[in-house]
Amino acid sequence: MIAAMDILITKAERSKLQDLDLNNLPFGRYFSDHMLEADFEKGEWKNIEIKPYQPLLLSPSLAALHYGQAIFEGIKAYKDKKGNAYIFRPQDNFHRFNVSAERMQMPQVPEELFMEGIRQLISIDCNWIPMKDDHSLYIRPFMFSSDEVIGVRPSEKYKFLIILSPTGPYYHVPMRIYVEEKYVRAAPGGVGYAKAAGNYGAAMLASAEAKMKGYDQVLWMDAIEHKYVQEIGTMNVFFIIGNTAITPNLDQGTILEGVTRNSTIVLLKEMGFTVEERPLSIDDLIEAHKKGNLKEVFGTGTAATISMIKELKYKDYVMNFDVENWKTAPLLKEWLMDIRAGRREDKYGWMWKV
Ligand SMILES: *Cc1c(COP(=O)(O)O)cnc(C)c1O
Numbered sequence: 001m002i003a004a005m006d007i008l009i010t011k012a013e014r015s016k017l018q019d020l021d022l023n024n025l026p027f028g029r030y031f032s033d034h035m036l037e038a039d040f041e042k043g044e045w046k047n048i049e050i051k052p053y054q055p056l057l058l059s060p061s062l063a064a065l066h067y068g069q070a071i072f073e074g075i076k077a078y079k080d081k082k083g084n085a086y087i088f089r090p091q092d093n094f095h096r097f098n099v100s101a102e103r104m105q106m107p108q109v110p111e112e113l114f115m116e117g118i119r120q121l122i123s124i125d126c127n128w129i130p131m132k133d134d135h136s137l138y139i140r141p142f143m144f145s146s147d148e149v150i151g152v153r154p155s156e157k158y159k160f161l162i163i164l165s166p167t168g169p170y171y172h173v174p175m176r177i178y179v180e181e182k183y184v185r186a187a188p189g190g191v192g193y194a195k196a197a198g199n200y201g202a203a204m205l206a207s208a209e210a211k212m213k214g215y216d217q218v219l220w221m222d223a224i225e226h227k228y229v230q231e232i233g234t235m236n237v238f239f240i241i242g243n244t245a246i247t248p249n250l251d252q253g254t255i256l257e258g259v260t261r262n263s264t265i266v267l268l269k270e271m272g273f274t275v276e277e278r279p280l281s282i283d284d285l286i287e288a289h290k291k292g293n294l295k296e297v298f299g300t301g302t303a304a305t306i307s308m309i310k311e312l313k314y315k316d317y318v319m320n321f322d323v324e325n326w327k328t329a330p331l332l333k334e335w336l337m338d339i340r341a342g343r344r345e346d347k348y349g350w351m352w353k354v
Pocket residue numbers: 074195231233234235236256257258259260261300301302303
């Protein structure tokens with residue numbers, strides 16, 4: 001067990017906050033004054049410290065750099081009008097972190113370390129939560145193997161860290177999406193359901209090629225038949241067909257179970273939609289589009305919340321959407337933002353008070 005007082009705290013001498021331009025916050029570029037660092041050695045977590053944000057001193061033989069035992073999470077903290085700090089569903093991220101750890105043969109991080117670590121770090125750096133609309137403090141917990149041995153095997157040592165980054169709006173404009181037929185993100189039996197670092201490196205070539213063709217991101221397809229839709233970039237995807245909202249099912253292990261996805265499902269049901277978690281083929285999408293039934297397409301994720309899709313291109317078939325006249329995605333986005341900013345009742349208990 002890790003008690004709150006077991007975290008050694010060293011405060012920064014000077015805050016960097018006064019140097020920050022809150023009107024210009026590119027995602028993930030600036031970091032708060034402090035970070036949390038802990039070591040896993042000989043089967044236990046130790047050296048749990050909150051200290052000034054600083055570089056790590058690492059050996060070139062660090063196992064994570066060679067074999068990629070590395071996982072992460074992405075969570076956001078907000079302030080309400082009174083200045084109280086809240087975090088959106090961090091418990092869900094805690095559970096998912098340990099699901100990722102299990103898949104990558106890494107140790108479990110105890111709830112006290114993850115949750116109490118976040119609480120104390122955010123308390124110390126709470127001035128870093130911007131009080132502007134659409135702004136938040138992004139929380140990035142991560143873990144990597146830290147043996148200094150270049151043998152292929154699970155490490156004996158690991159490092160767990162939490163860093164904080166103030167952030168403004170992520171994607172501003174509706175996106176043009178290229179339906180990816182050549183590269184795949186995840187296969188059944190693989191690591192698609194884990195927030196494992198290598199998944200993101202492996203996806204970059206497909207994104208880069210889509211960008212060269214003039215698209216913002218790819219819509220991933222299943223690895224076997226290249227027929228069933230999966231995710232958009234690093235977001236879950238929803239399609240509104242008639243009065244039904246469809247998002248791919250999780251049981252193949254190829255979809256990352258997004259916290260925003262799960263929240264969106266709840267809100268869509270409350271809005272009166274039938275929600276189906278099931279395989280959805282590109283052919284079915286095209287047919288729905290031809291009949292005029294494909295109403296809206298959007299991605300969900302912590303970074304962007306809800307991202308509207310204005311174009312989908314599959315082979316020679318282009319689906320354009322009149323995003324301006326959409327009702328559902330903008331409403332969902334506003335609803336989620338309002339809950340997070342404390343402007344709307346949090347009836348599902350999603351906001352966790354720091
Ligand atoms: C993180 C992530 C998501 C979104 O998950 P949230 O918990 O909603 O942020 C979706 N897909 C992938 C591949 C991701 O890495």
